[in-house]
Amino acid sequence: MNNTYFNALFFIGLPYVSLFTFFLVTIVRYRTRGFTYSSLSSQFLENRQHFWALMPFHYGILTVLTVHIAAFLVPRQVVWWNSVPARLWIMEIGMLAAGLLTLAGLVAAMVRRRRNHKIAVVTSPADWVVLALLLLQVLSGIGVAMMHPWGSSWFAIAVTPYLWSVATLNPSMAVVAVMPWMVKLHIINAFLVIGFFPFTRLVHILVAPNPYLWRRPQVVRWYRRPAAARG
Amino acid sequence: MDVRAQMSMVFHLDKCIGCHTCSIACKNIWTDRKGTDYMWWNNVETKPGTGYPTAWEDQDKYHGGWECEDGNLRLRSTSKTQTVFNIFHNPHQPSMDDYYEPWTYDYQHLFNAPEGPDQPTAVPISMVTGDLIQIKAGPNWDDDLGGSPVYAENDPNLAQLNPDQRAQMFAVERLMFFYLPRICNHCLNPGCVAACPSGALHKRGEDGIVLVDQKRCRGWRACIAACPYKKMYYNWQTGKSEKCILCFPRLETGQAPACFHSCVGRIRYLGVVLYDAERIREVAGLPQDELIEAQRSLILDPHDPAIARAAQQNGIHDAVVESARNSPTYRFVKDWKIALPLHAEHRTLPMLFYVPPMAPVMAQKNGSAVENVSDDLFHDIDEARAPIEYMAAMFGAGHAGKVRYALRKQKAVRWYRRALTVGDVNMATAERMLREADCSPAEAEAIYKLTSLCTFEERFVIPPMHREQAIEMLADPMAHKQGVGFGFIEGPRRGL
Ligand code: HEM
Ligand code: SF4
Ligand code: SF4
Numbered sequence: 001m002n003n004t005y006f007n008a009l010f011f012i013g014l015p016y017v018s019l020f021t022f023f024l025v026t027i028v029r030y031r032t033r034g035f036t037y038s039s040l041s042s043q044f045l046e047n048r049q050h051f052w053a054l055m056p057f058h059y060g061i062l063t064v065l066t067v068h069i070a071a072f073l074v075p076r077q078v079v080w081w082n083s084v085p086a087r088l089w090i091m092e093i094g095m096l097a098a099g100l101l102t103l104a105g106l107v108a109a110m111v112r113r114r115r116n117h118k119i120a121v122v123t124s125p126a127d128w129v130v131l132a133l134l135l136l137q138v139l140s141g142i143g144v145a146m147m148h149p150w151g152s153s154w155f156a157i158a159v160t161p162y163l164w165s166v167a168t169l170n171p172s173m174a175v176v177a178v179m180p181w182m183v184k185l186h187i188i189n190a191f192l193v194i195g196f197f198p199f200t201r202l203v204h205i206l207v208a209p210n211p212y213l214w215r216r217p218q219v220v221r222w223y224r225r226p227a228a229a230r231g
Numbered sequence: 232m233d234v235r236a237q238m239s240m241v242f243h244l245d246k247c248i249g250c251h252t253c254s255i256a257c258k259n260i261w262t263d264r265k266g267t268d269y270m271w272w273n274n275v276e277t278k279p280g281t282g283y284p285t286a287w288e289d290q291d292k293y294h295g296g297w298e299c300e301d302g303n304l305r306l307r308s309t310s311k312t313q314t315v316f317n318i319f320h321n322p323h324q325p326s327m328d329d330y331y332e333p334w335t336y337d338y339q340h341l342f343n344a345p346e347g348p349d350q351p352t353a354v355p356i357s358m359v360t361g362d363l364i365q366i367k368a369g370p371n372w373d374d375d376l377g378g379s380p381v382y383a384e385n386d387p388n389l390a391q392l393n394p395d396q397r398a399q400m401f402a403v404e405r406l407m408f409f410y411l412p413r414i415c416n417h418c419l420n421p422g423c424v425a426a427c428p429s430g431a432l433h434k435r436g437e438d439g440i441v442l443v444d445q446k447r448c449r450g451w452r453a454c455i456a457a458c459p460y461k462k463m464y465y466n467w468q469t470g471k472s473e474k475c476i477l478c479f480p481r482l483e484t485g486q487a488p489a490c491f492h493s494c495v496g497r498i499r500y501l502g503v504v505l506y507d508a509e510r511i512r513e514v515a516g517l518p519q520d521e522l523i524e525a526q527r528s529l530i531l532d533p534h535d536p537a538i539a540r541a542a543q544q545n546g547i548h549d550a551v552v553e554s555a556r557n558s559p560t561y562r563f564v565k566d567w568k569i570a571l572p573l574h575a576e577h578r579t580l581p582m583l584f585y586v587p588p589m590a591p592v593m594a595q596k597n598g599s600a601v602e603n604v605s606d607d608l609f610h611d612i613d614e615a616r617a618p619i620e621y622m623a624a625m626f627g628a629g630h631a632g633k634v635r636y637a638l639r640k641q642k643a644v645r646w647y648r649r650a651l652t653v654g655d656v657n658m659a660t661a662e663r664m665l666r667e668a669d670c671s672p673a674e675a676e677a678i679y680k681l682t683s684l685c686t687f688e689e690r691f692v693i694p695p696m697h698r699e700q701a702i703e704m705l706a707d708p709m710a711h712k713q714g715v716g717f718g719f720i721e722g723p724r725r726g727l
Contacts, residue, residue: 219424
């Protein structure tokens, strides 16, 4: 296959298709089928394996995701952090550990969905797509960490500019085009996750509660009182 | 003062015959859908017993309700910080095993079975998976003390009794039980609402009914652990929580809720009460022995012109205040003080009150003859087959005083009516009992009437709900015409 063609397809075409789908479908789904925005918890049907699957998975993925977002938003600070070798080691080992934690939780979640008949009843094909894509994502992420270390630094230096070029509608794939295949796989699959996101249970991430943290404990809804007098 | 209206209920336990008609009425209307199959928004349990879900009163296990330390009121099951860390896996969430796995029977087999030497049977199959199952428990497995050694003896309320009392209670000749029908209490300080991370759970300002906004609910399920009565349920199919809605669509059209309407024992009363919302937090944080009295003091006198004015200023319709004046709940709870909240110690300020049941009529066996009891009846309340401490654990927040008061008054009313109509007991004794029970003959008459001769209209005093002024006025009533009809504007389909 023509290499430039391949790169353009996956590093310019795919990102825009994915992002467009992501924004369009999440919004349309929220407005027309808002009822389906739920974590679709299955803890009620199985309570023990649930802990060992869902806890490590979420703690792991949220750590990894936060650092990815940090490297995207504040690359300089990340590079500054890594400028001291000890801190670089902490970062690399911490991230690898979080990745492995995610992997363990993910595999446990897959086994649970497969083995427990009650859970299988509430598992949709979309759940399997999500789990498979996430598995590939986590595996390729761990692969990158093992084969191409110091990712937290070169991500900030090389991948962040590429992502910004996509975000600012001026895509430049020069840097990613020469990345090793494992890194390419990780990037391509990430855009696949984003593209499938709005069709799956992943939308629960978007409705993660936050007003709860600062609201009053009791909630009262008035139907008849004018808005000004509500309390 | 912030006067609000609340639909409030009384269940007269002395009248419940344990027929479960209420549960069936509710089930057929609201919870016959997939995912709600295991739910009983209304259930009736035998006491002593472990109830549904199993041992729901054991808060060491379920962590429901509030606790108060040094004036700090906090939920037992969660806090804002804990919510952040436990949202992925709630450590206090009950699972289906704590309720039961709903089942049906393979009836088709009765028709389709090939010819053979044996009668075909309809085997039980799980309503969740469709697999064959061995039924191990049901929502009412310990009905009428069935399996007492496993169920009745593990009743969490027995913890308050000393070993002697326990042994006595289960001695064959003293065995007693009664029924405890339960729905959501539509609390004033609901744990479920306070725990809901999405703000989907809310209390309706106009009538105090606690509802889950199905669209806003995201299945974080913190409410289930937080309700000390385990009256929040998780719909495993839609991934949303559900609860008793006090049949608000029926109330809004002037009908009693289905469980009330169908109650065979006519034990249920419903009416609106006015209360002071400003004092909720203060009352919920009081020491345990003051809770019942303080909760009662939250309820305001609708006959007082000052209160009626304050209600009016707060936007409560005159018709609602008028309805509050006729509320049977007000009479049982405030005038007569014989209806008490269940497990008030969890500080949710439940608005369903129970008239505690009289223990079985006491008699003495003398040789082969059964004799009447002595004149000294008040001792008998304390020496009833069910120790007063047991009742107090449920209806007195652990303190016997309020329960004793309610039982004495009921007993006095009975003796008074007996003296009047049968005449085999001394009227002087009956009147002395009334006096000692803090009850006038007129009050005794009124209690008797509302207990025994009550009509439908006296039991259910439903204020006009003024839907014409309600939210629909702001929305286009034709918006969904020829769409999906009543109810869900969007089908309650499970997400992908
Ligand atoms: C923003 C914070 C997040 C919150 C509050 C959250 C919460 C939840 C909850 C409550 C569940 C249901 C667990 C159950 O069965 O009881 C869940 C499931 C799940 N979440 Fe999250 N989540 C978050 C972020 C994420 C992220 C970043 C991902 C991945 C990119 C993710 C992927 C999943 C998946 C795949 C499942 C289903 C697991 C299974 O197969 O059972 N979540 N999440
Ligand atoms: S009884 Fe009802 S209102 Fe009270 S905490 Fe439980 S679910 Fe909420
Ligand atoms: S219908 Fe009435 S009498 Fe029958 S079990 Fe229910 S509450 Fe008791």
